[in-house]
Amino acid sequence: MGMTMTQKILAHAAGLDKVVAGQLIEANLDLVLGNDITSPVAIKEMDKMKVNGVFDKDKIALVPDHFVPNKDIKSAEHCKCVREFARRNEITNYFEVGEMGIEHALLPERGLTVAGDVIIGADSHTCTYGALGAFSTGVGSTDMAAGMATGKAWFKVPSAIKFILTGKPSKWVSGKDVILHIIGMIGVDGALYKSMEFVGDGIANLSMDDRFTIANMAIEAGGKNGIFPVDALAEQYMKEHSTRKYTIYEADEDAVYDETYTIDLSTLRPTVAFPHLPENTHTIDEIHEMDDIVIDQVVIGSCTNGRLDDLRCAAEILKGRKVKKGIRCIVIPATQKIYLQAMEEGLLRTFIEAGAVVSTPTCGPCLGGYMGILAEGERCVSTTNRNFVGRMGHVTSEIYLASPAVAAASAITGKISCPCEL
Amino acid sequence: MKNAIGTVFKFGDNVDTDVIIPARYLNSSDPAELATHCMEDIDKDFVKNVKKGDIIVATKNFGCGSSREHAPIAIKAAGVSCVIAETFARIFYRNSINIGLPIVECPEAAKGIDAGDQVEVNFDTGVITNLTKGTTFQGQAFPEFMQKIIAAEGLVNYINAK
Numbered sequence: 001m002g003m004t005m006t007q008k009i010l011a012h013a014a015g016l017d018k019v020v021a022g023q024l025i026e027a028n029l030d031l032v033l034g035n036d037i038t039s040p041v042a043i044k045e046m047d048k049m050k051v052n053g054v055f056d057k058d059k060i061a062l063v064p065d066h067f068v069p070n071k072d073i074k075s076a077e078h079c080k081c082v083r084e085f086a087r088r089n090e091i092t093n094y095f096e097v098g099e100m101g102i103e104h105a106l107l108p109e110r111g112l113t114v115a116g117d118v119i120i121g122a123d124s125h126t127c128t129y130g131a132l133g134a135f136s137t138g139v140g141s142t143d144m145a146a147g148m149a150t151g152k153a154w155f156k157v158p159s160a161i162k163f164i165l166t167g168k169p170s171k172w173v174s175g176k177d178v179i180l181h182i183i184g185m186i187g188v189d190g191a192l193y194k195s196m197e198f199v200g201d202g203i204a205n206l207s208m209d210d211r212f213t214i215a216n217m218a219i220e221a222g223g224k225n226g227i228f229p230v231d232a233l234a235e236q237y238m239k240e241h242s243t244r245k246y247t248i249y250e251a252d253e254d255a256v257y258d259e260t261y262t263i264d265l266s267t268l269r270p271t272v273a274f275p276h277l278p279e280n281t282h283t284i285d286e287i288h289e290m291d292d293i294v295i296d297q298v299v300i301g302s303c304t305n306g307r308l309d310d311l312r313c314a315a316e317i318l319k320g321r322k323v324k325k326g327i328r329c330i331v332i333p334a335t336q337k338i339y340l341q342a343m344e345e346g347l348l349r350t351f352i353e354a355g356a357v358v359s360t361p362t363c364g365p366c367l368g369g370y371m372g373i374l375a376e377g378e379r380c381v382s383t384t385n386r387n388f389v390g391r392m393g394h395v396t397s398e399i400y401l402a403s404p405a406v407a408a409a410s411a412i413t414g415k416i417s418c419p420c421e422l
Numbered sequence: 423m424k425n426a427i428g429t430v431f432k433f434g435d436n437v438d439t440d441v442i443i444p445a446r447y448l449n450s451s452d453p454a455e456l457a458t459h460c461m462e463d464i465d466k467d468f469v470k471n472v473k474k475g476d477i478i479v480a481t482k483n484f485g486c487g488s489s490r491e492h493a494p495i496a497i498k499a500a501g502v503s504c505v506i507a508e509t510f511a512r513i514f515y516r517n518s519i520n521i522g523l524p525i526v527e528c529p530e531a532a533k534g535i536d537a538g539d540q541v542e543v544n545f546d547t548g549v550i551t552n553l554t555k556g557t558t559f560q561g562q563a564f565p566e567f568m569q570k571i572i573a574a575e576g577l578v579n580y581i582n583a584k
Contacts, residue, residue: 041451041491048578067449074449124489124513140491140517142577188436189483193512222483224512277436367445367488386487388440390463 002252004160005227006195009135009249013118021159021256029059030134031112032147033121035103035363036064040081041141042122046149054089055151061093061112061121062086063103066363071370101335101361104128104216104303109335111242115230116249120147125303125385127218130227131211132234133248137225158224160195161186162257165202167266172419174313175210176305176383176403179217180271181263184281192222194258197251199229202265208237209309216304217385220278270418272381273401276389284406284418293400297380298323298411299392300404301332301359302366305383308338310404315347317408317419318354324414329356330372336361356411368392374399381410423545423569426503426524427553428475431461431468432537437480438487439514443496445488456492457499474501477543479535481507485514494518504543506550506561508532519568522576526550528561545569 003011003018011019013027034042039062054060062082067075086094093112100106104125107113115133119126124138139153147153163182183190196218203211211228218226228234230248238246269283287293300306300314311333323329331351333339339361342348351358364371366384374380374393379400382392387399400416409419441464443456450456461468478497484507485493494517497505505518508529518525524545531550535541539554548563564572574580 037445037448037490037492041495044451045576045578048582050582066445072449078449078451122489122491124487126489138489138513140489140513140520142491142520143516146577146581188486189509189511192483192509219487219513222486222511367440367448369445369448386438386440388438388487390444391440395463 001256002254004195004255005197005229005249005251006135006160006225007157009116009118010155010157019157021157023157024154025157026152026154027118029120029147029151029153030117031059031061031119032144033061033063033103033107033119033123033126034144035066035123036068036075036079036082037066038122038141038144040078042144042148043081043085045142045145049145049149051149054148057090058092059151060091060148061107062091063095063100063106065100065102065361066367067369068362069097069360099336102303102306102363105307105334105338108132108212109241109337111244114238114242114244114246115234116247120144120153124219125216127223127225128212128216128303130215130218130225131208132238133228133230135225135227138219158193158195159258160197161191162260163196163198164200164260164262165198165265166200166262167202167264168205169265169268172270172405173268174403174405175206175213177268177271178265179214180273180278180281180401181268183217183221183278184271186221188220188277188279189222191218194223196221196223196226198226203228204231205265207309208233209307212307213304220385270403270406272406272416273387275387275398278387278401287416292415294379294415295327295381295410296378297372297374298327298329298407299365299372299380299382299384300407301334302363302384303334304385305404306332306334306338308341310383311338311342311347314404314408315350317405317422318356319350321354321412323355323411327411327414329411330359330365331356332359332362332364334361365392381407381416383407423573425545426475426477426543428477428503428541429473430477430479430535430537430539430541431472432535433464433478433480435481436483436486437464439485439490439493440487442485442493443490448490448492451492453495453499456496460496460500469500472500472502475503476501477541478502478505479532481532482509484510486511489513491517491521494521494523498523506531519571520577522572522574524572526561528559531559531561534559
């Protein structure tokens with residue numbers, strides 16, 4: 001019986017020739033990540049441990065990104081705690097405001113995540129780096145603390161679901177539509193405890209940014225990780241962004257999967273997840289059959305969809321058009337580098353001229369932190385990843401998850417819309 | 423490990439960590455402060471009504487979403503002695519063990535227990551008894567090392583004690 005991509009990476013990290021689903025292993029970690037919400041709890045736990053500092057100051061990444069620039073005094077205290085810990089332990093990869101970005105966009109851009117790595121992060125969307133052929137998964141603060149202290153973590157080796165992607169997505173269909181379609185199909189616990197392995201010749205038609213978006217939302221199907229094979233495009237990305245050596249793992253031909261789904265990307269349509277679960281998906285065609293869904297706000301950004309492809313797509317739609325009067329459109333480039341590139345390409349001008357507001361990188365509104373909180377009963381079309389009750393503000397507010405294309409088009413019309421309608 | 427005995431608060435599918443502890447309160451990491459907002463967005467009276475030792479029972483995928491350890495911390499600090507569910511989201515499961523909040527997967531118990539029932543959980547055997555209805559269910563017993571982590575009030579104390 002062969003191994004999946006994930007199982008091969010975990011076997012290697014545990015120093016074993018072979019692992020099977022369900023086996024408990026202890027793996028060496030290549031990177032341990034935390035942010036300004038989860039790290040203070042981890043630091044407090046680590047202080048209680050009888051250890052002398054961190055296992056490797058180069059293999060820890062601390063990225064204050066959720067409530068920065070500090071939104072209030074309490075957040076400022078949290079960030080101060082992380083900053084002082086980073087200084088005390090001489091953490092190489094601590095990213096201050098000014099050099100930071102949303103963690104899951106920032107780390108690949110900085111070359112800190114490459115194929116074959118085993119990465120844990122005290123943030124559920126740590127699964128993003130599977131786009132590069134790494135095993136990466138979200139954990140809590142105590143696991144982060146133990147990881148920082150020992151450089152190891154225990155895992156139950158996951159079984160896997162295989163998604164064979166074929167064909168080429170049509171003009172306004174992106175990685176977001178692919179993953180929303182999949183979550184709609186298998187449900188928010190459809191991949192609980194499992195790996196989601198994406199394969200097939202359709203992957204060649206997905207940009208790296210599309211793949212980051214897809215891997216990012218594996219957790220919204222309950223997945224332990226999402227992972228892509230490493231092709232020429234992924235190798236090119238790693239060579240451009242990293243000096244680290246990477247290792248490519250391929251699934252064995254006789255690897256065992258719990259389930260296999262085949263998805264023809266050319267048949268997918270722009271897809272929107274309705275409140276209050278990412279599995280409540282409807283295609284744009286189904287939405288056209290409904291009464292207009294009038295909105296109050298649009299958010300384009302986050303670790304899911306704040307990358308350059310996303311901003312380019314939104315700008316293409318907003319160029320020469322106006323955000324509808326009375327609608328707030330908030331655009332958040334995910335990193336400083338993306339922000340700068342968007343400026344140089346003139347995307348920021350397009351957004352501002354259209355009547356959108358452009359923010360410094362932050363997770364802010366995605367989790368109802370700040371920079372776009374919803375009032376009672378308000379509706380938002382958002383390129384973020386969760387539409388749970390109260391996620392972006394008031395408990396009666398509503399979030400519709402969509403691609404940057406649908407979000408930008410909706411900002412113009414004031415209701416959930418496809419760019420093809422403009 | 424001592425048995426848990428308490429009154430049940432019942433919830434449905436996919437209770438996410440955003441409703442367990444909304445992110446607007448994550449500018450604090452103080453367990454006592456987090457506890458005052460526990461379950462606020464799904465049951466605003468929960469904190470008023472919950473008593474020390476009470477038990478949460480839910481159906482599938484309890485604790486899905488964000489990895490915030492603040493979620494099991496808030497539940498534990500609110501006085502809850504055990505969470506029983508059909509299934510748990512994996513990060514929540516790990517976090518609960520790591521901070522010493524006992525949780526038990528048992529689909530039958532999740533179906534056969536209603537809000538307000540008195541329930542007892544034996545962690546050594548995994549047996550869940552519905553004292554109100556006089557029924558029992560076999561949940562998964564914790565392996566010894568997990569029992570020790572929980573008894574030590576979490577992974578860090580457990581590691582230090584070794």
